Amino acid sequence: FALSMRSWCRLRLFQRALVYGGFATGVAGVASAQGVNPLCIYAKDAPSGKLLCDLAKTNAAGMQMHIEKDPSFNPNERHPGGWTPLMVAAIRGDAPLVDLLLSSGAKVDDEDMYSPSNRRLQYIRHAEFPDTIDARSNTQGFTALFYAVLSGNQEVVRRLLEAGADPNKVDGQGRTAQELAQYLPGPQRQAMDTVFDEEMPKILEARRAQEKRQRQQFPLEQRLMQAIVGQEGPIQAVASAVRRKENGWHDSDHPLVFLFLGSSGIGKTELAKQLAAYVHGAEQEAFIRVDMSED
Structure with a gap:
């Protein structure tokens, strides 16, 4: 009993399908042998x-x-x-x-x-x-x-x-x-x-x-105002400073630094968080809080 090379390959393919287990796989092996x-x-x-x-x-x-x-x-x-x-x-x-x-x-x-x-x-x-x-x-x-x-x-x-x-x-x-x-x-x-x-x-x-286009479509002022109630003046000042730096109007020898002052609860920490997320793209990784209160 002799098999042609093609028939032998078909037989081996069917055997391999059975080895991989399951009736459905065996059917797939038969289908392959038939050119399907x-x-x-x-x-x-x-x-x-x-x-x-x-x-x-x-x-x-x-x-x-x-x-x-x-x-x-x-x-x-x-x-x-x-x-x-x-x-x-x-x-x-x-x-x-x-x-x-x-x-x-x-x-x-x-x-x-x-x-x-x-x-x-x-x-x-x-x-x-x-x-x-x-x-x-x-x-x-x-x-x-x-x-x-x-x-x-x-x-x-x-x-x-x-x-x-x-x-x-x-x-x-x-x-x-x-x-x-x-x-x-x-x-x-x-x-x-x-x-x-x-x-x-x-x-x-x-x-x-792409980030620049997104910032143009959704200005920083709008982002900050969604998270902070009131404080329109400080928000405008911060956004203007950031925009000037984005457009290249800054002194490389003097990095951009903000100092937020005011009583508790007016939004200083949240403003810093939102600004970090805007500049660096990830609030959790870009914002570090150091609590130096005496309490």
Whole structure:
């Protein structure tokens, strides 16, 4: 009894499906042997099933046709295993598909919720993701940027960063996307570090521009008056001083310092808290209180 190479591969795929356990997984293995995407078997009843089936076997052109035909298309619907279409496109290094999903509204910083504890999901994961990712690995907290780094595709990483991906986000193990570049071969690792080094200044500049727009749309006076009752005069004086510094009208040899005086309960501490949150973006981290009362 002899088997052709193709038949042998089909048999091994079916056996592997059984090893991963469960009748449903075995069915998925049979489907794969017959040329059917196993993801369709597992996810056909899930809201994102059809989208992910299409994504697993098409390119950007095919996905574009799917989007045009389906008015309810939502690129952020998740696979039952917890990952999104953008993550699949990123790990495959498919830049055109990444662009298409981003332009269709995909959230660039959505986090993966996949857990390898489900053995059936491990098989589906292995079928959809390339060998770069071990289906037994815990990737909870991964964003599309993490997967793009592991794919080694610098163009996809660059496009995600340009789309606003946060390079400082950490996964469930406290690692950033750039730190995963250490698992790439030497030349790829160096090239990936270069991409981050080139894009970080642009990201910081874009954030500053966004913060400036937000401040223009929501002036400091309004922010302070929401938290402090009355005290219009002091609020105007503080806001004017901060705005002058933001516009570059200050002496670098004389840092901006405020001294708030007055009786208890008029809002000195709250004004300092709100000012710290406005300038530094995080009230808890930026405000330090030193109580020097004699009580």
